[in-house]
Amino acid sequence: MATMALEDLLAQNREWAARQLAADPEFFQRLVGGQAPHVLFIGCSDSRVPAEQILDCGPGELFVHRNVANVVAYNDVNLASVLQYAIEYLKIEDVVVCGHYDCGGVAAACAENLGDGYVADWLMIT
16 A cells, blocks of 8 residues: 655645535535534544445534544543533434444454553553
8 A cells, every 4th residue: 555645635635625616616615604413423543434434424414533443431531522512512312333343443452461552541441
């Protein structure tokens, strides 16, 4: 797999934005007006599982929180703030916690020795 440089990502973003405007001149103006997603999607950080793509949703249709192994922990302030914002401010009623096949985070959490570091600390709460 080829390494993608930051310059490549920026160029791709400019091309994507130009395609959006060409197809729909009001695209970005509508997004600036606010969001009204109907679902909070809690998923894994794995780059192979992009929420909007696997659910065929566009910008503004999902409120997304991702972390290693899609963990929902009682003491995760970040997740708690996402959940509170979704429910209280966005009035979201449906929450999806989505796992996926061959999740490295879940495999690590099930291992006898997690090792050291932030990932191990994170997965110890599971």
